[in-house]
Amino acid sequence: MPERRSSFLPVAIALLCIAFAVGFFVALVSIGRADVLYKFALSWEAMRALIRLADWAPAILLVAAAIATESSDSDAGFSGAARGVLAPALALATVLSLFYLLVLPVVEERSNRYESQSQLFADSLRAAETAYREGRLADAERALLAGAAIDQLDDRFVELSDRIRSEAARARAATIEDVDEAPDSGADAVPWRVANRFYLEAVQARDEGRLFDAHYLAKRSAAIYSNDVNTRRLVAETWSALQALGPSLEEKAAAAFYRRKLEGYSRYQEGDYLEAFRIYSELAEEAPDDADVTEYLGRSTLGLSDISFFIEEDERAFSRSDERPFSVTLSGPRPARLSASRAAASEGAVYFRDLYLALGGASPLEVRAPFARLHGDRLILRAVDRSTPDLVWEPEYVRGPSSGSGQDDPGYAIIVPFTHEDALMAIRLSGSPGDIPLAVLATGIDDAERIGFASWPLKVELAERCSYPFAVLMLALLGVGLGVRFRPTEPIGAVSRYLTSPLLVALAVPPLRLAAELSAMATRTLAALVPSAWFLPAWIGVLSLCVVASLLVSARIASRR
Amino acid sequence: MKKIAAAILRFFLGFGVSMLCLSSVWALGAYPIGGSPLAVVSLGMAAVAFVPAAVILASFLTFFLLNRMTSSRLRGGITLIALASLTVVGVALLARFLGPSGAVAPSSLPGDYGPIAEWMLEASTAPWPLFAAAYSSLAVYAASFWGLTRLSRSRPLIGAFIAPSAAIAAIRLLSLCLSEPASAIFPLIGLDLPRLYGQAAIVTAGALALALFDLLFARKPSGGGRDA
Numbered sequence: 001m002p003e004r005r006s007s008f009l010p011v012a013i014a015l016l017c018i019a020f021a022v023g024f025f026v027a028l029v030s031i032g033r034a035d036v037l038y039k040f041a042l043s044w045e046a047m048r049a050l051i052r053l054a055d056w057a058p059a060i061l062l063v064a065a066a067i068a069t070e071s072s073d074s075d076a077g078f079s080g081a082a083r084g085v086l087a088p089a090l091a092l093a094t095v096l097s098l099f100y101l102l103v104l105p106v107v108e109e110r111s112n113r114y115e116s117q118s119q120l121f122a123d124s125l126r127a128a129e130t131a132y133r134e135g136r137l138a139d140a141e142r143a144l145l146a147g148a149a150i151d152q153l154d155d156r157f158v159e160l161s162d163r164i165r166s167e168a169a170r171a172r173a174a175t176i177e178d179v180d181e182a183p184d185s186g187a188d189a190v191p192w193r194v195a196n197r198f199y200l201e202a203v204q205a206r207d208e209g210r211l212f213d214a215h216y217l218a219k220r221s222a223a224i225y226s227n228d229v230n231t232r233r234l235v236a237e238t239w240s241a242l243q244a245l246g247p248s249l250e251e252k253a254a255a256a257f258y259r260r261k262l263e264g265y266s267r268y269q270e271g272d273y274l275e276a277f278r279i280y281s282e283l284a285e286e287a288p289d290d291a292d293v294t295e296y297l298g299r300s301t302l303g304l305s306d307i308s309f310f311i312e313e314d315e316r317a318f319s320r321s322d323e324r325p326f327s328v329t330l331s332g333p334r335p336a337r338l339s340a341s342r343a344a345a346s347e348g349a350v351y352f353r354d355l356y357l358a359l360g361g362a363s364p365l366e367v368r369a370p371f372a373r374l375h376g377d378r379l380i381l382r383a384v385d386r387s388t389p390d391l392v393w394e395p396e397y398v399r400g401p402s403s404g405s406g407q408d409d410p411g412y413a414i415i416v417p418f419t420h421e422d423a424l425m426a427i428r429l430s431g432s433p434g435d436i437p438l439a440v441l442a443t444g445i446d447d448a449e450r451i452g453f454a455s456w457p458l459k460v461e462l463a464e465r466c467s468y469p470f471a472v473l474m475l476a477l478l479g480v481g482l483g484v485r486f487r488p489t490e491p492i493g494a495v496s497r498y499l500t501s502p503l504l505v506a507l508a509v510p511p512l513r514l515a516a517e518l519s520a521m522a523t524r525t526l527a528a529l530v531p532s533a534w535f536l537p538a539w540i541g542v543l544s545l546c547v548v549a550s551l552l553v554s555a556r557i558a559s560r561r
Numbered sequence: 562m563k564k565i566a567a568a569i570l571r572f573f574l575g576f577g578v579s580m581l582c583l584s585s586v587w588a589l590g591a592y593p594i595g596g597s598p599l600a601v602v603s604l605g606m607a608a609v610a611f612v613p614a615a616v617i618l619a620s621f622l623t624f625f626l627l628n629r630m631t632s633s634r635l636r637g638g639i640t641l642i643a644l645a646s647l648t649v650v651g652v653a654l655l656a657r658f659l660g661p662s663g664a665v666a667p668s669s670l671p672g673d674y675g676p677i678a679e680w681m682l683e684a685s686t687a688p689w690p691l692f693a694a695a696y697s698s699l700a701v702y703a704a705s706f707w708g709l710t711r712l713s714r715s716r717p718l719i720g721a722f723i724a725p726s727a728a729i730a731a732i733r734l735l736s737l738c739l740s741e742p743a744s745a746i747f748p749l750i751g752l753d754l755p756r757l758y759g760q761a762a763i764v765t766a767g768a769l770a771l772a773l774f775d776l777l778f779a780r781k782p783s784g785g786g787r788d789a
Contacts, residue, residue: 063722070718482721489783490715504722511725518586525589 006084007071012064012092015501016053019060023052037121039151040114047111054104057096059508061472063501065089065479070487071497078558082480089476097469101438109435121150121157128160137168149319195225202234211245214238257283261292268296273303278389307412308382309373311393314353317346326352328426329452334361334417337452340372343427349375350423359416365400367411369393374420382412422451429453433461441465445532459527460520463539467519470543474550475512481554564630565640571626572644575619583611591669603667609656609685610666610678613699614732616645620703621728624710625721632784634707634775641704642697649696653685660685676739677732684757691757698761698768699735705768706731708775711782738763 027048036044069081124147131140141164147157198221205214215238222231264279280297287293326343330336336359340352355372357379359365370393371383381395397411425447428440436444441462449455523539530538587607620641627637656664666678684695709727710720737743739760747759754762 066718066722482718486716486718486721488716488718492715500716500719504719507722507726510729514729521586521589 006068006088008064008068008085009088009092011067011498011501012060012088014498015060015064015505016057018502019053019056019505020049023049023056026052034115035118035122036114037118037151037154039154040118044111044114047107047114050107051104051111054100054107056505056509057099058471058475058512059505061089061092061096062475062479062482062508062512063504065476066483066486066504067497067501069480069483071494072483078481078484078555081484081558082477082554085476085480085483090473093469093472093476096472100468101465105435105437108432112432112435117150121147121154124150125156125160128164132160132164132167137164137171140164141168145315146319149315192225195221195228195231197221198224199228199231199234202238206234206238206241211238211241215242257286261290261296264296264300268300268303271303273300273306274308274384274389274392276300277304277384281386281389304384307380308384308392309371309380310386311371311383311391312386313346313349313373314351314371314383317344317349317351318342318353324427324430326423326426326430327452328418328423330417330450331452332417334359336360336417338416338418343423345420345424345427348420349373350420350427355381357414357416359400359414363400365411365414366398367395367400367414368398369395374416374423377415377417377419379414379416380412381414418451422447426451426453429458433457436461438465449532455532456524456527459532459535460523462536463523463527464520466536466540467543470547471519474547477547477550477554478557481557484558568623568626568630568640569644572619572623572641573648575622576615576648579615579618580608580611583614584608587611587670591667602661602664605660606664606682607667607670607678609652609660610670610674610681612649612652613677613681613735614674616649616699617703617706617731617735618728619648620645621706621710621724621731624707624724627707628711628717628720628782628784630782630784632782634781637707637782638704638772641707642700645700645703646697649699653681653692653696656682656685673733673736676736676741680739680757680760687757691755691761694761695757698764702735702764702768702771703731705771705775708771708779711775711779714780714783734767735764738767 024045027045030048031041031045034044065085068085072081072084124143124145128140128143128147131137131143144157144161144164147154148161151157152161198217202214202217202221205211205217215235218231218234218238221228222235225231260279260283264276264283267273267279268276276296277300280293280300283290283293284297324343326338326340328336328338336357338352338355338357340356341354343350343352345351350373352372352374353370355369357365357367357369357372367381369381371381372395373380373383383393385391395411425440425444428436429444429448430453433441436458441458445455445458445462448458522542526539526542527535584604584607588604591603591607623641623644627640631637631640664682666675666682670678680695684692687695706727709723712723713719743763744756744759746763747754752759
């Protein structure tokens with residue numbers, strides 16, 4: 001007699017599709033509460049639907065196995081029914097396990113990132129709005145930068161950005177006008193009177209031999225009231241007198257430029273790279289083609305990079321990656337504790353904000369810094385604004401020597417007992433364990449312990465992921481047992497059978513969730529009892545025993561038919 | 562007689578396994594490995610507190626056997642009520658006479674379960690009429706869920722899927738019935754009942770509602786060794 005094909009796969013696939021659709025609908029309805037940006041909306045909804053699908057998949061598997069067995073030949077016993085269902089169940093179990101192990105962490109990480117970036121965007125807009133309302137336009141522009149890195153097309157961003165920029169432009173224009181119009185204020189509002197006053201002062205200065213002042217005042221008078229012939233003559237006369245005094249102004253300017261170059265060079269030779277950088281930055285604005293300036297600007301930048309970093313690097317890093325609170329604790333001969341309100345990785349380095357570092361050992365120290373960068377094992381605690389080199393964020397030493405690697409370096413760079421790769425690992429491990437990729441989870445437990453992370457949440461997560469293939473197998477067996485035992489007493493139409501399957505899935509979800517919680521508790525206990533090296537084999541042993549037990553239980557349930 | 566013995570065995574086996582699982586899970590949650598040592602008194606009090614949950618779970622495990630064993634709702638219901646009463650009263654008497662005086666439920670019990678644990682321990686030391694009212698209401702309540710496993714005769718699989726969720730719901734519903742806001746109904750309508758009587762009345766009312774649901778919507782148990 002030809003064997004009837006099992007309805008397991010069609011039922012399971014149909015239920016998985018329904019679960020995805022329901023999950024997508026729930027995400028669609030709840031997106032307002034999640035406050036996700038419109039730009040991310042569709043992707044976020046798809047990710048949430050996949051997460052919900054993963055949540056319901058075990059129940060779907062159980063129901064599909066039960067319905068497939070329930071509708072199979074009534075003479076088939078547990079072993080016969082199990083044979084028919086297990087082959088497709090194992091195929092689906094493999095697909096689902098791969099989905100759980102490889103896809104779900106990425107999906108969860110994406111979903112969390114969309115939410116955190118939307119939150120960051122909203123925070124940045126709120127901060128910019130507050131600063132704008134309080135008249136702190138520079139702060140408002142700075143706060144907008146974080147939002148700009150996320151979504152520049154959002155209506156709220158565009159509207160606020162336009163307001164802030166136009167206000168800032170107006171403020172700058174007003175400042176320039178104030179400077180230009182300063183002589184017109186008060187009683188000297190009439191231009192020719194002011195011009196006349198400057199003219200008289202210029203004449204007086206010429207008579208007293210103050211030729212520079214005389215020329216300057218005559219020029220100002222001419223700028224205000226240029227129709228006066230006497231004023232124009234005075235300008236020409238004082239200029240001629242100035243030229244007759246000595247070297248030309250061009251020569252003087254060149255000499256001053258050379259002196260500044262020399263000063264920058266001296267600073268560079270003394271190791272004061274920041275001052276050298278400031279001088280050469282100024283000179284580069286005046287003469288961008290000057291070979292010496294270009295050369296020494298590059299060299300001072302290079303020198304500066306050993307003890308400082310540019311704030312733009314930090315902004316770039318934080319605009320590209322997730323921002324997470326950071327904490328690393330190391331024991332050993334040189335114990336260390338490093339924490340930061342936020343950390344982000346970029347271009348082979350890790351950047352920190354609001355850093356706190358405490359180092360123990362022979363030379364203990366304690367330092368705070370608003371910005372810091374870790375590259376290799378070198379922690380740089382000073383940040384410089386490249387466009388305004390006078391703007392520098394310095395570290396503040398609470399305890400210990402403020403010198404790091406040498407006399408010329410007052411503690412701006414410290415060699416720490418961990419590397420940026422350790423910090424990268426800490427960033428990866430500091431999120432939800434569910435977001436951590438399997439490879440990091442499998443190889444990172446020892447590193448996690450070394451850098452002061454509790455290893456049990458990682459072990460529990462790893463154990464949970466290892467249990468997926470076993471769980472789906474157990475559920476398929478249990479479904480077969482239930483299907484054999486609770487066969488319909490009267491013939492049922494296929495439509496009513498399939499229409500009730502979503503209801504059965506909904507009924508199976510709460511007990512399976514409870515079972516998952518109990519399993520997590522068992523995993524935690526095992527993680528506390530068994531040494532790290534033996535944990536995974538022990539857990540797989542426990543799971544194998546559970547599969548055997550579920551096989552026996554299912555056979556027992558089915559035998560009561 | 563043999564069938565009755567099987568039902569008794571199933572119920573007590575279910576009760577024992579449920580007690581063991583609930584107590585172990587609580588102990589693991591409340592006293593993690595390497596933490597403070599587990600006190601015997603706390604474990605004893607937690608075990609007594611878990612009796613209502615274990616009785617409900619044991620009843621659910623017995624429902625399917627009763628479906629195959631008897632075709633009379635009354636006979637099956639009385640069997641279940643007798644088994645549940647015997648169990649809960651037996652443990653309560655042990656707690657009353659052998660337990661420490663003034664014992665309270667461990668604070669580390671799950672928040673949702675708090676009202677049930679407090680009620681169980683309070684009723685164990687209450688005067689006899691309150692004692693009887695409280696525990697008989699629990700027995701009737703546990704038995705009243707039987708009908709949920711017989712909603713579809715042609716499709717017993719539905720009952721098999723309803724039962725685990727219904728067991729979880731039964732424990733949550735009991736917690737709700739025993740909570741302070743539910744007990745506050747009687748003073749609101751002008752009845753000055755002792756709290757345990759009020760709680761017994763609410764639990765019994767819930768049980769009667771479920772029994773009515775059984776009569777109206779559930780199929781009769783099929784008996785004769787068939788699932789229903």
